[in-house]
Amino acid sequence: EADIYQTPRYLVIGTGKKITLECSQTMGHDKMYWYQQDPGMELHLIHYSYGVNSTEKGDLSSESTVSRIRTEHFPLTLESARPSHTSQYLCASSEFGRTGDTGELFFGEGSRLTVL
Amino acid sequence: SQQGEEDPQALSIQEGENATMNCSYKTSINNLQWYRQNSGRGLVHLILIRSNEREKHSGRLRVTLDTSKKSSSLLITASRAADTASYFCATDAQGGSEKLVFGKGTKLTVNP
Numbered sequence: 001e002a003d004i005y006q007t008p009r010y011l012v013i014g015t016g017k018k019i020t021l022e023c024s025q026t027m028g029h030d031k032m033y034w035y036q037q038d039p040g041m042e043l044h045l046i047h048y049s050y051g052v053n054s055t056e057k058g059d060l061s062s063e064s065t066v067s068r069i070r071t072e073h074f075p076l077t078l079e080s081a082r083p084s085h086t087s088q089y090l091c092a093s094s095e096f097g098r099t100g101d102t103g104e105l106f107f108g109e110g111s112r113l114t115v116l
Numbered sequence: 117s118q119q120g121e122e123d124p125q126a127l128s129i130q131e132g133e134n135a136t137m138n139c140s141y142k143t144s145i146n147n148l149q150w151y152r153q154n155s156g157r158g159l160v161h162l163i164l165i166r167s168n169e170r171e172k173h174s175g176r177l178r179v180t181l182d183t184s185k186k187s188s189s190l191l192i193t194a195s196r197a198a199d200t201a202s203y204f205c206a207t208d209a210q211g212g213s214e215k216l217v218f219g220k221g222t223k224l225t226v227n228p
Contacts, residue, residue, distance in 0.1 A: 006158075033215065035218075040202075040221075040223070041220065042204070042218050042219060042220040042221060043159075043204070043218040045215055045216075045217070048215055058215070059217070088156075090158055090159070092158075092159075101146035101147055101166075101208050102146070102147070102208040102215060102216055103164070104149065104161045104164060105149075105151075105159070105161060105206075105216060106161070107151075107158035107159040107160070108158050109157055109158045110156070110157065110158050112156070
């Protein structure tokens with residue numbers, strides 16, 4: 001069982017609210033990721049990090065921001081939520097590959113966000 | 117553009133039958149991975165196959181990789197109702213900044 005945790009699992013909020021989705025892992029992994037997934041659809045990478053103080057935008061443009069102040073913690077923030085942000089957000093982590101490739105990703109259970 | 121594309125999009129079989137899902141991709145890869153996702157949950161890693169490997173087994177799972185055709189297949193033998201889930205392939209592209217790109221997935225339903 002993966003030691004990566006996301007809270008909240010479900011969140012329903014009104015338009016304009018600020019929200020933070022929490023993600024923590026206890027595996028000591030340097031690499032962490034946020035994916036966005038609409039129901040029945042593929043995952044889109046929105047943010048990733050290779051270590052403390054390292055954050056990069058992913059392939060899908062997102063109005064969210066992330067921070068990486070501690071190795072184990074990678075929160076995602078939306079300053080002003082809109083209905084278009086309604087989706088499932090999945091956090092994942094991995095070790096650096098031995099030969100520079102990407103190894104197995106460990107996923108949290110996801111945070112399902114609904115913005116009214 | 118999407119790197120991996122699974123086929124079929126949906127598959128419905130009876131318990132005990134084998135299930136085969138295919139994945140095609142566009143660029144050269146370091147490795148290809150398969151994941152499983154139960155409805156509303158996170159993804160679970162199933163198997164990783166490197167570009168210099170052609171076949172890997174794990175329990176009832178068999179994965180093949182054909183780099184000349186840029187394709188992979190996942191075979192689940194003797195399926196069970198508990199195998200009902202969505203299955204995704206993910207590719208680690210060469211020179212791709214060490215991140216995985218996921219396909220749209222195959223939704224597998226195993227009927228008891």
